Amino acid sequence: MFAFIIRRTLQAVFVMLVISVIGFAIKQSVGDPVREITGISVSVAERDALRDKLGLNDSFPVQWLRFVKGALHGDLGNSFKYKKPAVQVILSKAPATLELVITTSLLVVLLSIPIGIYAAIHSKSWWARLAMGGSIIGVSIPVFLTAILLIYVFAVWLQWLPSFGRGELVEIFPGWKSGFFTWNGLAHLLLPTVSLTSIMLPLFIRLIRAEMTETLQTEYVKYARARGLRESRILYVHAFKNTLLPVITVGGVQLGTLIAFTILTETVFQWGGMGSMFIKAVEDADTSLMVAYLVFVGLIFVVVNTVVDVIYGYVNPMIRTGGGK
Amino acid sequence: MKLFKKITASNLFYNFLRDPMAIGSATVLLFLLVASFGAPLFTSHNPYDQTTIDIMDAELPPIWTGAADADSRFLLGTDPQGRDMLSTMLYGMRVSVLIGAGAVVLQSLIGIIIGLIAGYKGGRLEALLMRLADVQLSFSTYMVAIFISAVFQGIFGMGVYSDYALGLLILVIGFAEWPQYARTVRASVMAEKNKEYVEAARVIGLPQRRIMFRHILPNTMTPVLVISTVQMANAIMSEAALSFIGLGMPPSQPSLGSLIKSGFDYIASGSWWISLFPGIALVVLILSINLLGDWLRDYLNPKLYKD
Numbered sequence: 196m197f198a199f200i201i202r203r204t205l206q207a208v209f210v211m212l213v214i215s216v217i218g219f220a221i222k223q224s225v226g227d228p229v230r231e232i233t234g235i236s237v238s239v240a241e242r243d244a245l246r247d248k249l250g251l252n253d254s255f256p257v258q259w260l261r262f263v264k265g266a267l268h269g270d271l272g273n274s275f276k277y278k279k280p281a282v283q284v285i286l287s288k289a290p291a292t293l294e295l296v297i298t299t300s301l302l303v304v305l306l307s308i309p310i311g312i313y314a315a316i317h318s319k320s321w322w323a324r325l326a327m328g329g330s331i332i333g334v335s336i337p338v339f340l341t342a343i344l345l346i347y348v349f350a351v352w353l354q355w356l357p358s359f360g361r362g363e364l365v366e367i368f369p370g371w372k373s374g375f376f377t378w379n380g381l382a383h384l385l386l387p388t389v390s391l392t393s394i395m396l397p398l399f400i401r402l403i404r405a406e407m408t409e410t411l412q413t414e415y416v417k418y419a420r421a422r423g424l425r426e427s428r429i430l431y432v433h434a435f436k437n438t439l440l441p442v443i444t445v446g447g448v449q450l451g452t453l454i455a456f457t458i459l460t461e462t463v464f465q466w467g468g469m470g471s472m473f474i475k476a477v478e479d480a481d482t483s484l485m486v487a488y489l490v491f492v493g494l495i496f497v498v499v500n501t502v503v504d505v506i507y508g509y510v511n512p513m514i515r516t517g518g519g520k
Numbered sequence: 521m522k523l524f525k526k527i528t529a530s531n532l533f534y535n536f537l538r539d540p541m542a543i544g545s546a547t548v549l550l551f552l553l554v555a556s557f558g559a560p561l562f563t564s565h566n567p568y569d570q571t572t573i574d575i576m577d578a579e580l581p582p583i584w585t586g587a588a589d590a591d592s593r594f595l596l597g598t599d600p601q602g603r604d605m606l607s608t609m610l611y612g613m614r615v616s617v618l619i620g621a622g623a624v625v626l627q628s629l630i631g632i633i634i635g636l637i638a639g640y641k642g643g644r645l646e647a648l649l650m651r652l653a654d655v656q657l658s659f660s661t662y663m664v665a666i667f668i669s670a671v672f673q674g675i676f677g678m679g680v681y682s683d684y685a686l687g688l689l690i691l692v693i694g695f696a697e698w699p700q701y702a703r704t705v706r707a708s709v710m711a712e713k714n715k716e717y718v719e720a721a722r723v724i725g726l727p728q729r730r731i732m733f734r735h736i737l738p739n740t741m742t743p744v745l746v747i748s749t750v751q752m753a754n755a756i757m758s759e760a761a762l763s764f765i766g767l768g769m770p771p772s773q774p775s776l777g778s779l780i781k782s783g784f785d786y787i788a789s790g791s792w793w794i795s796l797f798p799g800i801a802l803v804v805l806i807l808s809i810n811l812l813g814d815w816l817r818d819y820l821n822p823k824l825y826k827d
Contacts, residue, residue: 210655225674331814335807337757337777339764340799343784347792358788451660458666462765463784474765477670485674489667493659500658 199508207501212263214493218486219262222272223255225482271490272483276476281487285469290371291361292457292468298384299391299453303399306392311403312438315411316430318404326400333397338456342390342463349386357383359465387464394456395449402445406438413437440511447503451496535819545811552805556613563607564593567774577602579791597793600782601771608774609798613805615775619689620756624748626694627755631701632737632744638702639709640732650706653699665696665758669767682770689768693758697751704747708740742820749813753806760802776802 237245246252250261265271274281314323350358362383364372374380410416411434419429458470465471469488476484527533536542555562565572581587582597582605590597596605634653638646656664669692673681681688712718713736721731762768763777764784771782776798783794 206651213655221671221674225671331810332803332807335753335810336803337760337764337806339761339784340780340795340803343780343787343795343799347787347795351788351790448658448660451658451663455660455662455666459761459765473670477673478766480674482674485670492663496658 196509200505203501203504203508207497210497211494214490214497215263215266216259218489218493219259221489222262222482222486223258225480266490271487274476274481274484274487276479276481276484281483282491284472284484285487285491286370288467288469288472290373291466292454292461292470294374294384295387295391295457295460295466295468296453298388299395302388302392303395307396307399307403311400312407312430312435314400314404315407318408327404330397330400333393334401336393337459338390338394339459339463341393342386342460345386345390346463356386358386361467387460387466390463391453391456391460395453398449398452399442399446403438403442406441407434410434410437440507444503444507447500450499454492454495532819536815539815541811542815545808545815548804549808549812552613552801552808553617556610556617559607559610559614563604563610565604565607567603567608567611573602575602579786579794581791582793596797599774599779599794600786600791605793605797608779609776609801612774612776612779612798613801615686615769615773616756616759616777616802616805619686619693619759619775620752622690623693623697623755623759624752626690627697627751628701628744628748630694630698632705634698635702635705636709636732636737636740639706640713640728640736646706649702653702656696657699657703661693661696661700661754662758662761665692665762666765666767668692668695669762673767682772685769685773689759689762692762693755696758697754700747700751701744704743705740708743709736712736712739746813746817746820749809749816753809753813756802756809757806776805 250258253261269282271281273279274284277284310326314326317323346358349356357379360383361374362379363377364374364380365376367373367376374384416429416434419433420426424433454470457468458473460466461468461470462474469491473485473488475481476488536546560566567573577591577594577598578600580589580591580594580598583590583592583595594604594606596609598605599608634649638649669688672688672692676684718731718735721735726735759768759775760777760780763775764781766781769775769778771778774782779798780795780802783791783796783798786794
C-alpha cells in the first residue's frame with residue numbers, strides 16, 4: 196500500500212511538471228514582458244539591458260526552472276489587468292466557484308443515488324423510464340442554454356429571481372466572502388446551481404443505473420438471494436457498496452467536467468468566480484492570469500484524482516497489486 | 521444496387537425498422553441535415569451576403585407574435601445584425617455539423633492509430649500512451665478544448681483566429697477528445713490480439729502493420745461505431761460551448777453556439793427568439809444523435825471499456 200501511494204504521488208508530481216512546462220510555454224509564446232513593463236519611449240539598448248536583467252535571454256530550461264521555483268513559493272507572476280499577483284486574484288475568486296461547486300455536488304449526490312438505484316431496480320416501471328428519458332434530454336441540453344432559459348423565465352419574465360452576480364455577501368473569515376448566510380445571497384445562488392445540476396445530474400443517474408444493473412446480475416447477488424437475505428439488505432448493503440466504487444472513480448474524473456461547466460455557468464450569470472475571471476483574462480490577453488488558472492485548476496485535478504485513486508486502492512486491493520495500471 | 525440489397529437485408533436494418541424511437545430520431549436527423557446542407561436552396565436570405573442585410577431590420581420578432589414591427593419577410597424574426605433568423609440558423613447548423621463531423625474524423629484517426637499501436641505492441645509504449653490518455657481525460661475534454669482554443673487565440677490574435685475558426689475548432693475539438701477512441705480501440709485490440717486468426721496471420725509471416733490494420737482493425741469497428749455517435753453529439757456540443765464563451769465561430773460566420781451567444785446579449789430586453797430558435801435546433805440535433813446512438817449501443821451491445 197505504501198509503495199502504491201508513493202507511485203501515485205510520483206505520478207502526480209510528474210503530471211504537475213508537465214502542466215508547468217505547458218503553462219510556461221504558453222507564457223513564453225504569448226506576450227512580451229518587456230513590452231508590458233516599458234513604454235514606447237524606452238530605447239532598444241535599454242530594453243535589451245532590461246531583458247538581460249530579467250533573465251529573459253537565458254535558455255528555456257533555465258527560465259522554466261525559475262518559473263517552477265516561483266510557483267512553489269506561490270508566485271505565478273502578476274496579472275497586468277488587476278495589478279496584483281495572479282495567485283492572489285485567483286484566491287479571491289475561488290470561494291465563489293467553490294460555493295457553486297459545493298451546492299451542485301450536494302444536489303447531485305442527494306438526487307442521483309436514489310434515482311439511479313430506483314431506475315436500476317424497477318427498470319421497466321414508468322417512473323424509471325421517465326427518469327432515463329429525462330436524463331438523455333438533460334445531457335442533450337447545453338448548460339448555457341439551460342441557464343439562458345432559466346434567466347428568461349425567472350428573471351426577465353416572472354422577475355422572481357436575480358439573474359446575475361452573487362448578491363449580499365458576508366465575510367465568514369478573511370478572504371472568504373460567502374453568499375450562504377443571507378437570503379439574498381441564496382436567491383442569487385439558486386439559478387446557477389440549478390443550471391449546473393441540470394447537466395451533471397443526468398451523467399450520474401445514467402452511471403449509477405448502469406453500474407447497479409451490472410452488479411445485480413453478478414453471482415454474489417444471486418447467492419445472497421439464495422441465502423434468503425432480505426431484498427432491501429441485498430440491494431442497499433451488498434449491491435450498492437460495489438456500485439459506489441466505480442462511481443467514486445468516475446466522480447473524480449467528472450470534477451474536470453464540473454469545473455469546465457462552471458466556466459460556462461459563471462459566464463452566463465456573471466458570477467464573480469474563477470471561471471468568469473478566466474474568460475475575461477482570455478479576452479484581455481492577460482497571460483499570467485491564464486497560466487495561473489491553468490496551474491491552479493491542474494493542481495486541484497491532480498490532487499483530487501490522486502486522493503480518489505489512493506482511496507480506491509485502499510478499498511479495492513486488486514488495483515494496488517496490479518502494477519499500478 | 522447490390523449494396524442497397526445488402527443493407528436492407530441486414531439484421532441491423534431489420535431491427536431499425538422495428539424501433540419507432542430509432543426511426544423517429546433518424547428521420548429528424550435526416551431532415552435537419554438536408555435542411556442545413558441544402559440551406560442555399562430552401563432559404564430566402566443568404567446571411568453571408570452583406571448586401572442583402574439591412575441593420576434597420578435588426579431584432580424583429582417572429583411574425584406570429586403579432587407585434588407591430590413583425591415583418592412578413594422574416595418568419596422567425598431577425599437577429600441583432602438584421603439577418604433572417606431561419607436562414608441564419610440553417611447556415612449555422614451547417615457550420616456546427618461540419619465542425620462536429622470534422623472533429624470526429626480527426627479524433628477517431630488519432631485515437632484509432634494510438635489505441636491500435638498501444639494495444640498491439642504493449643509494454644512501455646502502451647503504459648505511456650494510455651497514461652497520457654488517462655491524464656488528458658481527467659482534465660475533461662471541455663477543459664482541454666477551452667484551454668487550447670484560449671492559447672490559440674492568444675498566439676494568433678483574435679482577428680486571425682476568427683478567420684480560420686472553422687479549421688482551428690476542428691483541430692481543437694479533435695485533439696481534445698482522442699483519448700475516448702484510443703481507450704476503446706485499445707480495449708478491443710487487447711481482446712482480439714490473442715485470437716487464432718491473428719496468430720495464424722503471424723505464423724504466415726505477415727508484417728505487423730498489415731496484421732494491425734487489415735486483420736485486427738476491422739474487428740474493432742463495432743465499439744468505434746457506437747462511440748462515434750456519442751462523440752459526434754459531444755463535438756457539436758463542445759463547439760457550441762466554445763462559441764458561446766467567445767472562443768469559437770465569429771458572429772460573421774455564425775454557428776448555432778455563436779447565434780445563441782448573440783441572442784443572450786439581448787435577452788434582458790425581451791428578444792427571446794434570437795437565442796431560443798438556435799437553442800431548440802441545437803438540442804433537437806444533439807438529442808436525435810444521442811437517441812440514435814443509444815439504440816445502436818443497445819442493438820450492437822459491444823463490451824465498452826469502462827471507468
